[in-house]
Amino acid sequence: MSNVDLEQRVESLFDKQVEFLIRLVAAESTRGNEERAQKIMKNKMASDGARIDELKIDLDQIKHLPGFSPVLVDYKNMVNVIGNYGNTDGKGRSLILNGHIDVVPEGPLSGWTSHPYKPEVRDNKLFGRGTNDMKGGLTAKVFALKAIKEAGYKPNAPVYLQSVVEEECTGNGALACVAAGYKADAALIGEPFDEALVTAQVGVIWFQIKLSGKPVHAERATKGVNAVEAMLPVIAGYREMEKQWNSEKMNYPDFAQHQHPINLNVGEFHGGDWTSSVPAWAVLNLRIAIYPGDSLSERSRQIEKTLQNLIQENALVKKAKPVLVYHGFYGEGYTLPENTDAENELASAHEGIFNSPLKRIAVTAATDSRFFGIYQNTPALVYGPSGERIHAFDEYVDLDSLKNITKVYARFIQNWCGITEL
Numbered sequence: 001m002s003n004v005d006l007e008q009r010v011e012s013l014f015d016k017q018v019e020f021l022i023r024l025v026a027a028e029s030t031r032g033n034e035e036r037a038q039k040i041m042k043n044k045m046a047s048d049g050a051r052i053d054e055l056k057i058d059l060d061q062i063k064h065l066p067g068f069s070p071v072l073v074d075y076k077n078m079v080n081v082i083g084n085y086g087n088t089d090g091k092g093r094s095l096i097l098n099g100h101i102d103v104v105p106e107g108p109l110s111g112w113t114s115h116p117y118k119p120e121v122r123d124n125k126l127f128g129r130g131t132n133d134m135k136g137g138l139t140a141k142v143f144a145l146k147a148i149k150e151a152g153y154k155p156n157a158p159v160y161l162q163s164v165v166e167e168e169c170t171g172n173g174a175l176a177c178v179a180a181g182y183k184a185d186a187a188l189i190g191e192p193f194d195e196a197l198v199t200a201q202v203g204v205i206w207f208q209i210k211l212s213g214k215p216v217h218a219e220r221a222t223k224g225v226n227a228v229e230a231m232l233p234v235i236a237g238y239r240e241m242e243k244q245w246n247s248e249k250m251n252y253p254d255f256a257q258h259q260h261p262i263n264l265n266v267g268e269f270h271g272g273d274w275t276s277s278v279p280a281w282a283v284l285n286l287r288i289a290i291y292p293g294d295s296l297s298e299r300s301r302q303i304e305k306t307l308q309n310l311i312q313e314n315a316l317v318k319k320a321k322p323v324l325v326y327h328g329f330y331g332e333g334y335t336l337p338e339n340t341d342a343e344n345e346l347a348s349a350h351e352g353i354f355n356s357p358l359k360r361i362a363v364t365a366a367t368d369s370r371f372f373g374i375y376q377n378t379p380a381l382v383y384g385p386s387g388e389r390i391h392a393f394d395e396y397v398d399l400d401s402l403k404n405i406t407k408v409y410a411r412f413i414q415n416w417c418g419i420t421e422l
C-alpha cells in the first residue's frame, strides 16, 4: 500500500473523525466523571475490530511502584480502556499509542463563547473543553488505525491504544498500564504541542498547605488567628523558592535558554466560613515544576524546608499550625534519548506530510511519557496537533492540523510496525 492511499483514507474518513471527536468532547470527563467518554472510546475501538481490555485502577497494584503519585480521591469508577490492534504474531516493531481521556474543569461558563461541552466548529477550529487537550489526539490514533484497516491492512505487530484516566493530576492511569504489563518498542502520545516533538519535559509536584486559625468574632479580630491571612506569607515564601529553582536553570541544558522553566501555580484556595468571623481554616493547593533528572525526594525536601523556615520566621504562620500534604502529581521530568529509531521514523513521517522538518521543543509541562520512558526504557514520543488555550476558555483544536497529524500517525504506524493484509 502506498502512502498516498493511506492519506486519502484519512481524508475521506475525516468528517467521521470530527463527528466522533464532537461526541467525545460532549461527554464531559473531568476527574471522576470519565466513564461515559471511556465507554464511547471502548465502543468505537471495538467496532473497528480491536480487542478491548478494561483496566480498573487498583491502588494496591501501583502504590509501591516508582512513578506513583499520592491521591486523596477514590478510584471506584476509574477505568483505562485499551484497544488491542495489530498482528500479535507479526514481526514488526510494537507500539503503544497513549492518550488521556480526562479533562480539566471548564471554569465559569460566562468565559466561553460557546458551551465547553457543546463543541462548535468556527473557522475550521473545533471549540470545547478537551478538543485539544487531548481528545483530538485520541481520535487521531483511532482514525489512523481505521484508515489502515479500511485500506485492507493491519499493523504487523501488536499496537495498544490506551485511553487513560488521571493524566491531569497524577499519571496513575498510565502507571496502571505499565503495572499491567503493557510494553512495546515505542510509545506515541498525542498531546497538543503544535506539531512539534517534545524532547524534554519537566516533572511536577502537587502539594497542599492546610492552616488552622483561631476563630473569633470580627469585632475582636486582633485576638484571633486568621488562617486566610496567614496564607499570604506562605505564598510569598514559595514564590521565593520558585525564583531560586529558576536560577538553577543553567545546570539543565534542555531548559538553560528557557525564560522561566519552573512555574509555581497557586491553583486553588479555600478558606473561611463567614465574613464576620476570623477564618478558622484555609487550604491552598500548589503546583510546581522540577527539572528532568531532579530527584523527587530532594525537591520535596526543599518544599518542606521552605515551610519550616516560614514557621520559624513568621509568628502568624507558626500560630496557624501549617500541615503539608502531597495530594497529586509526584512525577519526574523526562528527556527523550537522542537519535532513537522511533524519533527518526516519526521525523520522516512528519516531513512526508508537512514538507518541513520536525521541530523539537522542551516544554514546561508534564505528560504521561515519563512512565514509558523512565520506567520501561521505551522511547516515548510526545507529538500532536495545533490548537490553543488548553486549560483556558475557548479551547480549540485546529482541524487541518488534526487531519495532518492523523496522516502522520498512519504513516508512522505503517513504517514503524509494518503492515500486513487483513
Ligand SMILES: [Zn+2]
Pocket: 100, 133, 134, 167, 191, 192
Ligand atoms: Zn494533556
